[in-house]
Amino acid sequence: MKATLRGNVRKNVFALVALTAIVALTIGCTKEPPEERKEARPNILFIMSDDHSERAISAYGSTLIQTPNIDRIANEGVMFRESFVANSICGPSRAIMLTGKHSHINGFRNNQDRFDGSQPSYPQILQGAGYTTAVVGKWHLGSKPVGFDYWEILRGQGQYYSPEFITNIASATTTEVAVEGETGRVIEVELENRYDGEYVTTKTTDLALNFLQNRDEEKPFLLIFNHKAPHRNWMPDVDELGVIDTSDFEVPDNFYDSYAGRPGAAAQELEINDMYLSYDLKLEQHEYEGDLEDTADGWAEYWTNGFYGRMSDQQKARWDAYYTEANKEYQRVKHDPKALIEWKYRRYMHEYLGTVHSMDRNIGRVLDYLDEAGLAENTIVVYTSDQGFYIGEHGWFDKRYMYEESMRTPLVVRYPAGMEAGRVVEEMVQNIDYAPTLLDFAGVPIPADMQGISLKGLMTGETRALGRDSLYYHYHQGIESTHNVAKQYGVRTSTHKLIRFKDVGMDHWEMYDLQTDPGEMKNIYDEPAQADIRQALHVKLNNLRTKYDDSSGEE
Numbered sequence: 001m002k003a004t005l006r007g008n009v010r011k012n013v014f015a016l017v018a019l020t021a022i023v024a025l026t027i028g029c030t031k032e033p034p035e036e037r038k039e040a041r042p043n044i045l046f047i048m049s050d051d052h053s054e055r056a057i058s059a060y061g062s063t064l065i066q067t068p069n070i071d072r073i074a075n076e077g078v079m080f081r082e083s084f085v086a087n088s089i090c091g092p093s094r095a096i097m098l099t100g101k102h103s104h105i106n107g108f109r110n111n112q113d114r115f116d117g118s119q120p121s122y123p124q125i126l127q128g129a130g131y132t133t134a135v136v137g138k139w140h141l142g143s144k145p146v147g148f149d150y151w152e153i154l155r156g157q158g159q160y161y162s163p164e165f166i167t168n169i170a171s172a173t174t175t176e177v178a179v180e181g182e183t184g185r186v187i188e189v190e191l192e193n194r195y196d197g198e199y200v201t202t203k204t205t206d207l208a209l210n211f212l213q214n215r216d217e218e219k220p221f222l223l224i225f226n227h228k229a230p231h232r233n234w235m236p237d238v239d240e241l242g243v244i245d246t247s248d249f250e251v252p253d254n255f256y257d258s259y260a261g262r263p264g265a266a267a268q269e270l271e272i273n274d275m276y277l278s279y280d281l282k283l284e285q286h287e288y289e290g291d292l293e294d295t296a297d298g299w300a301e302y303w304t305n306g307f308y309g310r311m312s313d314q315q316k317a318r319w320d321a322y323y324t325e326a327n328k329e330y331q332r333v334k335h336d337p338k339a340l341i342e343w344k345y346r347r348y349m350h351e352y353l354g355t356v357h358s359m360d361r362n363i364g365r366v367l368d369y370l371d372e373a374g375l376a377e378n379t380i381v382v383y384t385s386d387q388g389f390y391i392g393e394h395g396w397f398d399k400r401y402m403y404e405e406s407m408r409t410p411l412v413v414r415y416p417a418g419m420e421a422g423r424v425v426e427e428m429v430q431n432i433d434y435a436p437t438l439l440d441f442a443g444v445p446i447p448a449d450m451q452g453i454s455l456k457g458l459m460t461g462e463t464r465a466l467g468r469d470s471l472y473y474h475y476h477q478g479i480e481s482t483h484n485v486a487k488q489y490g491v492r493t494s495t496h497k498l499i500r501f502k503d504v505g506m507d508h509w510e511m512y513d514l515q516t517d518p519g520e521m522k523n524i525y526d527e528p529a530q531a532d533i534r535q536a537l538h539v540k541l542n543n544l545r546t547k548y549d550d551s552s553g554e555e
């Protein structure tokens with residue numbers, strides 16, 4: 001529960017929080033490394049989006065959208081073509097990146113968990129080594145950021161319009177919000193900024209630029225710049241409605257998937273047909289009323305007071321002007337199931353790619369600033385996503401599965417002072433590797449218990465291989481949570497994948513040959529001709545479970 005505090009309590013709490021912020025800043029200054037190392041240390045700008053498929057980035061060959069600014073990072077630096085996550089869901093993926101450890105070790109397995117910020121993380125280690133550390137935008141880890149001099153993060157999932165951020169450093173726009181526990185007692189006071197009439201991607205970028213412009217120039221910085229986009233419910237910036245013309249988009253080859261022979265794939269609720277007509281597909285109640293039953297109760301009210309209701313009158317006018325016209329097509333297709341589902345796909349792509357378009361443009365603003373400020377040369381710029389996403393493959397949206405589109409995640413890195421432009425890495429890498437890599441570049445020792453491997457050598461060209469022939473994956477959240485995707489774990493090599501789906505009422509194996517079947521449409525687990533490969537994959541999986549110390553998921 002939230003309430004606004006008044007009077008003295010407010011002043012005292014304000015003073016306390018301000019003091020805490022100053023203490024935090026001071027702690028960041030304590031352990032300075034020697035002068036010569038300080039000189040060489042790169043700045044780090046870590047840009048992460050939420051749910052961005054590689055198929056929506058032109059550097060990765062997208063035929064759907066141009067992303068010139070993300071492409072710039074790739075072209076001026078290194079592009080990882082085989083980049084994966086270890087658990088394809090938001091909070092867990094972020095916890096993996098911060099700690100360099102799989103979910104069962106860092107303790108954050110599901111979005112409902114609370115991240116234990118007292119454990120070592122790379123920002124905390126960099127802060128201790130003399131970096132100024134900051135995070136702006138999406139956080140979604142339940143607990144507050146630890147190891148950051150400045151943070152300003154979205155509440156929960158965050159909102160596209162009039163977003164609310166909470167922060168550790170008050171400004172003129174800050175109000176205090178009391179958080180009450182179950183008994184109604186105030187257990188915490190949060191500093192909140194609500195940016196009425198603003199668009200989340202632009203605002204998050206403003207916060208990033210503000211941090212860069214006002215930072216302590218004597219110290220190197222780590223800035224984690226996390227976008228909400230292109231997360232559901234995909235609300236484009238009103239300035240960019242219609243910018244992506246999806247009218248001639250064809251559905252992906254495996255859009256009409258029957259999931260035959262793949263019970264793991266069949267048991268889900270993330271088909272484009274499962275989307276809400278209002279919240280996801282932007283039809284107003286009067287446009288769909290009486291046609292279909294698949295928009296849940298309460299969405300009409302949520303439209304008015306929720307996502308649409310958060311826009312300014314001016315924004316609403318621009319929104320209405322676009323959708324009133326565009327939604328007419330729905331009336332033409334609604335009685336033809338095939339035309340209707342393909343309309344839904346094209347509408348989904350308009351929304352999703354619209355949010356990507358704005359994000360790419362805003363990333364350009366920050367890259368331009370690095371140029372203007374003379375920071376580009378000595379700043380490592382990373383672009384990645386918390387995981388991949390389905391944009392119509394198998395007829396889906398969302399993620400969670402170990403199948404390619406959601407296990408993959410984009411990864412491009414630029415560092416002019418430390419690596420050549422235009423390198424493409426084909427070696428498989430994983431998000432457990434990010435923390436050790438960034439520490440390595442900063443010249444800080446990598447804790448021995450981090451499970452990832454530094455990718456620095458692959459980026460500088462000093463090494464060609466990591467000596468790792470397979471990746472481990474474990475999705476813990478389970479069939480009983482949103483979208484009904486079963487718990488699963490498995491192994492991926494450069495040619496094959498073995499997955500065990502083990503959840504309530506389900507225990508079966510799937511195996512894919514990624515060379516002959518990149519769309520993972522044919523489960524070859526039971527084929528006699530595959531016995532040797534199957535056996536070899538089982539051995540690899542067992543070895544990985546031992547190596548990473550994971551015995552969970554059998555129960």
Ligand code: SGN
Nearest residue numbers: 050089090091111231232233398482
């Ligand atoms: C919300 C979304 C889901 C999404 C999860 C997790 N529903 O619950 O579609 O899978 O977040 O996403 S919504 O109605 O709230 O949009 S994650 O990126 O945070 O893991």
Ligand code: CA
Nearest residue numbers: 050051090386
């Ligand atoms: Ca996500």
